[in-house]
Amino acid sequence: MLGLTMDTPLLSTEFLRYAVIAHGETEIVSRNLDRSIYRYSYSAAKDRCLRLSATLQSGLSTGDRLGSLAWNIHNNFELLRGPS
16 A cells, blocks of 8 residues: 555544554543443453454344444444444
């Protein structure tokens, strides 16, 4: 990729990978639907994303479709930032 501005593609998975390297223990704060606060680090978020991805991949086959009707909470963040 010589001559290009970036050496990695701009994928949401790359944003999370960088966040873990540069800010692994930085706290992510999210509010749940019951108005409680959920706190965890980028490293913990990556671990949850990996587990979610593995679970989804074990239950899906090529050609299957998956939809999400999710609120803007930490679960949706994990679904959208998980490994491809």
